[in-house]
Amino acid sequence: MIKLLAGAGIASWLCFTPASVNAFAPDLPFYKKSPIATKVSGVVKDAKGDPLPGISVLVKDTQRGTTTDGSGSFSIDVNEGETLVFSATGYAAQEVKVGTQTTLAITMQNQNASLDEVVVVGYGKQKRGEVTSAVATVKQENFTKGFARDAGQLIQGKVAGVAVTSASGDPNATTQISLRGTSTLMASQQPLILIDGIPGAINTVAPEDIEAIDVLKDGSAAAIYGTRGTNGVILITTKKRGSRASSVTYEGQVNVQTIARKMKFLDAAGYRRGIQEGVFPANFDKGTSTDWLDVVSRDPVSQTHNLSIQGGSATTNYVASLNVRQWQGFFKRSENEQLIGRADLNHIMFDGKLKMNFNVIGRNRNYFAAPNYSYIYRQAIIRNPTDSVYNYAGFYREDPNGYNYDNPLRPIEEVDGETTVNEMRYNANVVFTPIKNLNVKLLLSTVKLTSLTGYAENNKHRASETSRRTGYASRGTDYSRDNLLELTGDYTRSFNLHRITLLGGYSWQSVTAEGFGAANSNFPTDLYSYNRLQSGDALLLQNNTVNMSSYKNNHKLIGFFTRANYVYDDKYMLMVSIRHEGSSKFGENYKWGNFPAASIGWRINRENFMQNASFINDLKLRGGIGITGTVPSDPYMSLISMNYNSTNRFLYNGQWIQPIEPVRNPNPDLRWEKKTEYNIGLDFAIWKNRISGSIDLYQRRTRDMLYNFPVPVPPNLNGSTMANAGEMKNQGIEVLINTQVYQTRDFEINSNITWSYNKNTLVSISSDERFKLANPFFDAGHTGEPIQLITHRVQVGQPIGNFYGYKSVDIDNAGKWIIEGVDGKPKPIADAKNEDKKILGNGVPKHTAGWNLGFRYKRLDLAVNMRGSFGYQILNFQRMYYENPTVKEYNMLESALDKVYGKTRLTSPLSYVSYYIEDGDHWKIDNVTLGYNFSTSKVKFIKAMRVYASALNLAVITGYKGLDPETGRLGMDPGNDNRDKYPTMRTFTLGLNLTF
């Protein structure tokens, strides 16, 4: 089947890029005779005069090459008249035409904003100078140093317009990435993440194994990815053999963590004062003192080790790496152990005409996922601090009247559980270069992800007691397969001042997910844990804690795409592309769509009239437009399907039978969201590239927005239908400025500043007549139990993320809230009407900024990364729930006993009012890393050695009273800082990098 598909792909590629057929015409240098070679040797040094190991030395237009050794020396056979190219990341490439000389002394110049830097774009690479859309690149040397949980943290604060948040301290959590604001209501807001061109996740490869991360920000760049491009595309390039010398590299680090911030709850002494003041009844003093957060937490110590080897010749080479991590979480037993192995093998044959690459990534992750730590956190902070963990008999102390009030240690200690995730990624790609400048590439990849979960509660668990059962255990497994075939062809031709690059391709992707789970309870012993489910008696007892389930689904994505780039005199650039793509998730009437893009660039500094402005090294104006799409998250949404209901049965003639019911309101017109994005950008570099950067202005408009639209009941069965009927707009500006503030041989200071502003507007939610709403809004977000109120309103003409509720302005003498009525006049909350609710703020930051400073003095370097968000609000759930002295059953914040508005203590019951909405503006000194590179020129076996110390999440300057002002930005209820959480941590790391 694969074979057939590959063939079909070739055919379709041919159909789509007829120009490339002509490309077969030029003469083929298949059997070229080699002239006699001479040996050339030399030393490569940097501007400071230090020898440079690992510099690629390549004979231009051939595959012959070598790299410099530890002392910067090289030696290579060259024919007279050939040109040697010296290159390495971070340095400007140099070309030296070989004449009669046999020794060369090369000095490489540092390069910060080189126009020749290679940028990874969709299905190919481009020189930075020729890029006409908004593409950001962060190379390895600019990654955040020290501890990084995944690729997202490497570029935190470094790409304007990309907000990377890490709102949880869970060692298993990943970073959350949001690009240019929210442009969809329903579908995923995560960008498409490609690992060497293959879909993956932000944590698929170890941060240590990443060479570069490129972000396709605007529509003209992302349109080549069609329905997956709306949220931007993050292209992760793993380390390749490429231009580095054979070496063995070890990177290791160990870190300790402390909780970044604690909420000030009453301790035992404070609680007793509360009893004296009559806040709590006297019999609430249980006679002991317990710091419950201490009881459930620990000082976590984590380690990461990465070993990689690379070697081989210019024709056959490899990179292999092994990454082991053992991360502990703040809460007891919380952990994440991971092993990632990767092997990347390249072979070049037929004089460079055929390049083959095989890449295998294996990832094995084990973690203890049994308890719900967010809920345990809640239980720890609300528990009576005068209570003890155990009673005199050694049993856990519990309160029989407590509702959602459980001993927090018990669900950690009395469970057993393990989740194992195995991911295998195989990919092969073959590049055939029949003639110069024509490449035909076939990529085949399969990603298999399996997970196995086991969970057991023993007989001492509280649920065993409350549910009157002897233990509970479950197992579950999930399996997914993601098969991808891509066939692409590209052709480049230069003549006179013209250069044309053509790309065409076909992509076929099929994703199948399936799984199975079973649970049982009432076990004769705790010893089986989850390893002998059949021993549970629940099945015999027809207890509803016995459970079985399975699922399977599939979706396919097929795309045809083509792109043409044209450059005239390195001055004018044009790019056009289109993707014709279909997804099986769409309705019968709308399976296929077209996603075109175009962009232009103008290198102003190459114009004659700019000749005198020699301080300008680069000035490029570019503009683009592109259309991208978004698919619904779940397959089958368009279909008319039904399921048997096993839990709400029909009593038919004395038998409980399963009724068959429609799953949803069907919509055969379901289709992709379409986002049209305009982007205008300016790239600049002045004063010998001392200052460089870019400014981008964009407007993105999402039409046919997917949403579960409310539909009237009747005539519909369900109150909502998944449909395309909304429109959203995002406008913004992004600025990036890189500055070499000071640079001498011994001392340098570099600065990188990013700033972005985004304005989001919901233009419409009912452009389709069938989904017309009488009121231009719907509600989102929820406070949870027991306040039980909606927190957000999504309203036309307003940005996503508006808090909506009563605006508290004062408190009366009795301690009840006074709110601002619809007429602007104060009124008691008891008289509040629905129409008194107001917009109380917005949870999405308007401004996001980052400032990364790099200092180097001789071999000592210091990196300081800072970032912040401004112009947004946070609903502080912890204050909303625990800053209320009327709730005596749970522990409360010290501030609950303060006077509200300086007047009196609160007597209103728990309520959602604007008093708990705070400004979230903050500036984080996020990462400070101090490193030292040892001189290894005198050590025989060691090529490089570096030690560093790093602090992550070091300090935050904010007026926000909660744990962390960095709250989630995604979804329809951003800015909700929920009371149940895994607190964020401060991490101190010591690391060692060694290259042999």
Place this chain on the structure above:
Amino acid sequence: MYMKKQQLFSAIYLAMGVTLMLGSCTKLDEEVYDQVLETSFNPTENDIPSIIGAAYTPLRTVMVGWQGDFDLQEEPADVIVTPVRPNGWYDGGTYQRMHRHEWTPTEWQPVNAWNENFRGVNTVNRILSQINEGSIPVTTGKEALIAELKAARAFYYSQLVANHGNVPLVVDFKDTARPKQATQVEVFNFIEKELLENIPMLSEKNDNSTYGRMNKWAARATLARLYLNAQVYTGTAQWQKCIDQCDEILTKGPYVLEAAFKTNFITTNNTSKELIFAVPFDEIFATQNSIHMKTLATAHRNVLDLTGQPWGGNCAVPQFIDTYDPDDTRMKDTWLQGEQRNVRTGELILTYTKAVPSIENTGFFEGFRIGKYEIKAGARSGLSVDYPVFRLAGIMMMKAEALLRSGKPDEAAVLVTNVRKRAFLGSPAKATVTGAQLQLGSSYRYGWQNTDGTIAEFQGGADIPYGRMLDELGWEFAAEGQRRQQLIRFGVYDRKIWFNHRPKNDGKKRYLFPIPQVELDKNPNLQQNADYR
């Protein structure tokens, strides 16, 4: 030149060879594994129960689901209240708004009632349309099946006409246009017509084959209830029509009054000979009956060794408890009160007291709890007790009320006495009630309840016409989701003060709930009910 030709040739060869395969690699059909596609589902006659089952299962959420009809009918009335407890139950003030008649068009209880009843209506329409199209192959009994489905639809509408009144009348599943609103009178007429047309085709059996479904008697009971409230719904009383329907059931129906009141509410109450129409529940197969979860204190799980952890919310209004005759055994059969001891060890777990200080602040164990529906030891979070909608005692009391209001108090008194007898087995003399007594006022001490339990702003119930009949209905049907409609019929609903409720006296009766705001937003053809404009 040779190479060039070869390349071109191979390219053309490839293109030709594989163009044939193009079809297969642009195929985007969905492969469905874990859902039943309508296109691949070809039902046989054996599938009919599963298909029609979906017409009845919404009844569970309609009647006793979370914030369902039970709460909708009890919370605005004077028998049950849900006060704020140490463990919550403020819930954004919804229970207080319900108690004070300050509900909004977004209040959950009436919104749920709309959604779930229309889910039933739409499902019936869907099945009827499938039968008409022939996609469900009904060969025998087609007429009876259609009649039954239409009667079920009429039942859903009988709920809607009482709660929202002016609702859309939808009968055609294929008509997907936004429906027009009908007036309460039109809805009333539709229900009456549908039931009268279809009753002749319905089964007269009362056995497993009709249990929980619309047989002739359940349909007549629906009609009787409609007529009893006709004056409220339409402005025109229909006492005789109500009496006629009750007589049909009383004289021709296969039902008898159970000797014990409790038999109607035990775990196996499906065997009760008194139940005409009940919504079947099961602790495994249909788990939504969680009346006990909402009413019991959390610690009560240690009384009955429950497997669920009760939420501890609603309880009896003390003023209502005070109306009971001390010898009326329904008081003990309806309310859990006093000391509660573990069923195995006898250990004292907790004590429920009658006093409920305030809707704003009440302790864990204050207030008597709903004990009408049997909570067996070890019960789960869903009871197996079926929820009675119509039972024979109800038909007798409907007829009695209609007789009383038609000037036949003595005939009414006979029926009421017959219902009372089993509640006064220890003092049979007290069972008898006279026509004169039924015309007296109510013994409910209407007035504002202070936190210490004393009554301020005393109104009493002496001025309520047929107030004693209202009391009788309260004692027999407390916690059966009927009180709101009773209070409306007896003119108490918008006039009296009870517990922490004070009438608005703003010219708005609020006999209907507001049309849900969300539906008004979605369907511009709908207009808000008059009291909420």
